[in-house]
Amino acid sequence: MSDIQKVKVTIDGISVEVPVGTNIVDAARVIGGDIVPPTMCYYSKLEGSGGKCRSCLVEVSKGSEKDPRPMPKLVASCRTAVMDGMEVKSITSDRVRDAREGVTEFLLINHPMDCPVCDQAGECKLQDLSYEHGDVGTRTEFVRRTFEPEDIGPYIQLHMNRCIMCYRCVFAAQQLCDVREHGIMNRGERSQISTYIEQALDNEMVGNVIDVCPVGALTDKTFRFKNRVWFTKPVDAHRECDTCCGEVRLWMRGEEVYRVTARRDEYWEVFEASNGKTGWICNTCRFHKKKVSDWVIEGPAKINRHSVITQGHYVGAHNPQENLINEVIGKSPKLLFDIHSQSDVNRPEIELSHISGPAHSDNFLPNKKIDQERVLDVGRKK
Amino acid sequence: MKLLLAKAHIPNIRSYEVWKANGGYASVEKALKMTTDEIVEEVKKSGLRGRGGAGFPTGMKWSFIAKPEGVPRHLVVNADESEPGTFKDRYLMEFLPHLFIEGIIISSYALGSNTSYIYIRGEYAWIPDILNAAIAEAKAAGYLGKNILGTGFDLEIHVHRGAGAYICGEETALIESIEGKRGNPRIKPPFPAVQGLWMRPTVVNNVESIAAVSPIIEMGGEAYSKIGVGKSTGTKLISACGNINKPGVYEIDMTISVEEFIYSDAYCGGIANGKRLKACIPGGSSVPILPANLLLKTAKGEPRMMNYESLSDGGFQTGTMMGSGGFIVLDEDQCIVRHTMSLAHFYMHESCGQCSPCREGTGWMYRILKNIEYGKGKMKDIDLLWDVQRRIEGNTICPLGDAAAWPVAAAIRHFRDEFEWHVTHPEEAQVRNFGLAHYADERTVVAP
Secondary structure, three states, rough: OOOOOEEEEOOOOOEEEEEEOOOOHHHHHHHOOOOOOOOOOOOOOOOOOOOOOOEEEEEEEOOOOOOOOOOOOOOEEHHHHHHHHOEEOOOOOOOHHHHHHHHHHHHHOOOOOOHHHOOOOOOOOHHHHHHOOOOOOOOOOOOOOOOOOOOOOOOOOOOOHHOOOHHHHHHHHHHHHHOEEEEEEHHHHHHHHHHHHOOOOOOOOOOOHHHHHOOEEEEEEEOOOOOOOOHHHEEEEEOOOOOOOOOOEEEEOOEEEEEEEEEEEEEOOEEEEOOOOEEEOOOOHHHHOHHHHOOEEEEEEOOOOOOHOOOOOOOOOOOOOHHHHHOOOOOOOOOOOOOHHOOOOOOOOOOOOOOOOOOOHHHHHHHHHHHHHHHHHHHHOO | OOOOOOOOOOOOOOOOOHHHHHHOOOOHHHHHHOHHHHHHHHHHHOOOOOOOOOOOOHHHHHHHHOOOOOOEEEEEHHHHHHHOOOOOOHHHHHHHHHHHEEEEEEHHHHHHHEEEEEEEEEOOOHHHHHHHHHHHHHOOOOOEEEEEEOOOEEEEEEEEEEEOOHHHHOHHHHHHHOOOOOOOOOOOOOOOOOOOOOOOOOEEEEEEHHHHHHHHHOOOOOHHHEEEEOOOOOOOOEEEEEEEOOOOEEEEEEEEEEHHHHOOOOOOOOOOHHEEEEEEOOOOOOOOOOEEEHHOOOOOOEEEOOOOOHHHOOOOHHOOOOOOEEEEEEEEEOHHHHHHHHHHHHHHOOOOOOOHHHHHHHHHHHHHHHHHHHOOOOOHHHHHHEEEEHHHHHHOOOOOOHHHHHHHHHHHHHHHHHHHHHHOOOOOOHHOOOOEEEEEEEEHOOOO
């Protein structure tokens, strides 16, 4: 690796050496942790993506060793290449935090906020963004934007109201499929993802648009309303497949496979498969192989993320900071419903990552009785 | 002083014969005997600043173009003049097409572009015909096509019609549109000078900048730079409109004052119907609006002149910008809230929808302004509006976000009491206007 020229970049006071041409987000991901700018539209595996959502804005306080002038505007870190000696401020800059709060607000003013019925809830990037960078409450009083529902085929559910126009699915479909089937219609506020005109998406690789969608705009129709993400347990599995790498993640509850997705890392990007290519999966693997017998199980997936699905139950996850009490001054918040009292999986005392093989309801049986008492307890306290 | 419009009054100047008989194409013949570097040097010396709005020196822009071996370069002329209040390019193209084509030939020769494009806005439906006719005439006379004047330089000019999108006036969106794609601005870098049209080095210039190249070559960069003051050299076309007696396109040499421009009979001829001046947007709808007292005199008390430096004196706090020269005058009967609302509606409608602050923020600003205008506003809405524009400005991919935020910011900055009056007197605001209040400069009250 010595022949690749490396440059030194400092992000929030942490220095790292990365190859020439790396953008700031990827350099930050090498460091990891809280300084990594949130990315709603950037997807390193998709060429041309990024620069649109503006949630990854950072402040460049020193341009480079040669030209130490700071950049006057905040820059989109996903489309700005690092220079030698560059100094970047991410979460340590007030301007950046304010701009991200603004972007979050902009993304949410027309979002339907239907998380309780959204299949993406729990692994939604917009939830993460608003949790980390959003303000409490909303300042908009206007009717939210809605679109006519559109049917784009038997496998993919398009829910345009939730879309944040990240263009990821457009790039994914263009780069993975032979025929260009869908794109952006209209302009400005009324721009929307659509097929020309209201055709179905039926390419063999097009299911990957579900995986790249950061919100619940494109979801799996075969998983629709079947289960909540945090009730299912991710298990890595593979099978022989002619069209794709066949390496997937099954989302199981008991012995039932609820959903099949590609394997994704902590930034929700698809991993490289063992054949060296990006591990996109085909529609057959995704939508038709929903029996455990179709797959060779490799073991539980280690998910290293901070989203709702992983709260306290997976490796290296952070617990949310409880700030509700500070917000509702003088009122003590009431616990209405403890999710762990209802869920078979994700019990705090069960470390899912330590269970080998798919999770059976047997694994949770000893706690069944306690569950019911807990429910009663919660009820009485009220 | 007239350079660009000097021959505009001659009857039938549109035709090649009349243009040639009046000294046309002399600059092309002079330029093609020079080397390309000499032309770039002349333009640099002239101090010509881009007339499209940003005011970036044209010669500097030309010298930035990358020159890799074996890769063609392109000149694209931005004739997508969609800024509300600006109509100077239309006048140039419609009445002096040969002056414009002369400029394109010289600029293309200087930049080494063998295929140049004119991107013209779709609403100018009749102008492409005028330009195409002029291009055909120039080709027949040997000024276009293969081996121009025996120099071995080839040039084809294509006229590309837009489809009526303001955003396609942004240079990278314009390039995307010529390529046949959706008119979304590209993320910079790479800049068009390195990777522009068809991923080749490209220079995008405004019509007026290109047309000004012809007189620069004719009279020499040195002489051109002596016109005007300071860094505002040469002449500028101003398209004046609004509540004035003589709206139209005027060529000024940037040494006159704003007061003279508005009240002199040679230019706007004063405020229409003997009303008083309330406010003015001196450079097209995107630049900040100024109340009369700040428009005619800078914060330091000096008279404000019609040039780049003087108009932007005081920054956005007490100044504005030259912009593209769309001079919109508002008299005492105009409502600033309604005016700002209609601008906000324009930017909401023209946002491409690519990046979130602009897509969501422009519509939000419009709805807040609509509430205030129609008597449903609250005091906190004004602060909210300020906050929204602050978070759009500078955080978007292209300058449309800034252009949408600046008019709103300036309106609140200078006319906050009018916004507050709309909130406190919702019913009265429906039937009468706020009027002049303290914005007027007493000195400017002229008898009709």
